[in-house]
Amino acid sequence: MKYSQRLLCMAQEVSCDDQVIDIGSDHGYLPILLWERCPGIKVIVSDISPGSLKKAKENIGSYLTDDQEKQWASFRLGSGLSVVSPGEGTVAVVAGMGGLLISQILEESEKIARNLDKLILQPRNGQGKLRYWLLKNGYQIVKERLAKEGKFICEILVVRSTSTAPISLEWSLGKEIEFEVPQHLLEVPDRELVAPFLRGKLEQEQNIRNALACSNSPDLVKAAVTDNRISYLEALIQRWEEDQNEHMEAGIDGSPQ
DSSP states (O other): OOOHHHHHHHHHOOOOOOOOEETOOOTTTTHHHHHHHHHTEEEEEESSSHHHHHHHHHHHTTTHHHHHHHHEEEESSGGGGGGGGSSSSEEEEEEEEOOHHHOOOOOHHHHHHHHSSSEEEESSHHHHHHHHHHHHHHHHHHEEEEETTTTEEEEEEEEEEOOOOOOOOOTTTTTHHHHHHHGGGGSOGGGHHHHHHHHHHHHHHHHHHHHHOOOOOHHHHHHHHHHHHHHHHHHHHHHHHHHEEEEEEEHHSSSSO
């Protein structure tokens, strides 16, 4: 089976001794990929949709023997982490849904979420609001990944609960971009995707700004906010390009310049 880069990246963040909870498993491709990488790894396969869970069970059944399925897989129909009990897993993968929904899932099953070793989160939208919620509620983003899927570049967050006090943050107009495109994205291991990701974000903002400029009654507040977002992204791209030039120069003679 050919897997998307998104699935491959998420699987790479799972260790073979983990016990995985796959929330919103859909067709069950991630568990199959995990079993290819780590035969015998325990996976709870969950989905809120009976049809999706049935399809996942069928796909998994065509890959595993009956004995393997009984030993390695558990199928749960339900919402979020409500399908598991404390101690049933060490890692939860919550992927392919909006960032606000992911934060609701973690909030509704807080005891279970905080007892996990880590969470692998892949929001389809609302990435900034998810990062904001995580930091405000005592979670640490220990790693981020970028992964291409079709024409989209997906963001993958590896998160763990901390014992430190939650960070005092405010979501304010004009500051959202700092959560949507945080500066630490420049440090992701998937370096070849950083530039197209940033430029794609910049193009979106420039299109918004152009539309505002062509309006008969432009929203001046939104125009000012968009200008700030464009400036932030341009500065981030410039910093990335400077870092890349430094790496290239260091590679010429084998030492930093």
